[in-house]
Amino acid sequence: MQITVAGTKKEIKDNTTVSELIVSENVETPEYVTVTVNDEFIASDKIGSTVLKDGDTVEFLYFMGGGSVR
Amino acid sequence: MENSVIKMKKADFEKILGHAKSCLPNEACGLIAGTVNDNVREIKAVYLLTNTDASNEHFSLDPKEQLTAVKDMRAKGLVPLGNWHSHPESPSRPSEEDKRLAFDSKASYMILSLMERDKPVLNSFRITGNDPKTSEKEQLVIEE
Numbered sequence: 452m453q454i455t456v457a458g459t460k461k462e463i464k465d466n467t468t469v470s471e472l473i474v475s476e477n478v479e480t481p482e483y484v485t486v487t488v489n490d491e492f493i494a495s496d497k498i499g500s501t502v503l504k505d506g507d508t509v510e511f512l513y514f515m516g517g518g519s520v521r
Numbered sequence: 522m523e524n525s526v527i528k529m530k531k532a533d534f535e536k537i538l539g540h541a542k543s544c545l546p547n548e549a550c551g552l553i554a555g556t557v558n559d560n561v562r563e564i565k566a567v568y569l570l571t572n573t574d575a576s577n578e579h580f581s582l583d584p585k586e587q588l589t590a591v592k593d594m595r596a597k598g599l600v601p602l603g604n605w606h607s608h609p610e611s612p613s614r615p616s617e618e619d620k621r622l623a624f625d626s627k628a629s630y631m632i633l634s635l636m637e638r639d640k641p642v643l644n645s646f647r648i649t650g651n652d653p654k655t656s657e658k659e660q661l662v663i664e665e
Binding site for chain 1: 548550552574576577578579580581582584585587588591592595604606608609610611615616618619622623624625626628630
């Protein structure tokens with residue numbers, strides 16, 4: 452089936468979960484990445500159980516923050 | 522990341538400067554997007570986002586605004602290049618906290634210092650490695 456990951460169309464196996472996609476896409480420091488599927492934010496405890504469907508659009512959003520101290 | 526160059530239009534610099542000043546005394550933040558050709562990154566759009574920490578010494582981007590900005594980048598055919606934030610009272614260099622929270626080795630991290638209010642300083646860095654993370658300044662070119 453075909454999905455769109457970060458703006459690029461990709462073929463993936465049926466029943467691929469979001470966590471499997473994170474691995475196959477070599478996402479750096481996934482613990483600090485928020486995932487959206489069709490603009491819905493996926494809770495971190497649902498990443499392993501969320502199965503992707505044909506036509507889904509996935510974005511990986513890095514947590515972005517910092518501070519001026521230290 | 523050899524000889525990485527990042528180009529920015531003066532109007533975009535003034536856009537983030539104006540926003541950062543309007544957010545004082547708090548830190549301001551946002552995203553940058555554009556194009557990449559070999560070692561040259563060209564900023565074509567800057568995004569002004571909410572600092573959800575509302576703090577003068579820390580920032581976090583709002584994830585919902587981040588998603589909206591990323592979708593706008595895609596619609597314009599641009600790629601995410603990184604983020605920018607201000608240091609109201611400290612120099613334009615990554616703090617230890619900035620480095621600790623830099624998770625994307627491909628991103629440019631721009632820091633606008635307002636330590637001297639009438640002499641703002643903007644620099645761009647790449648932050649890579651782990652334990653310790655290291656920062657390397659990019660060559661920033663601000664064009665008319």
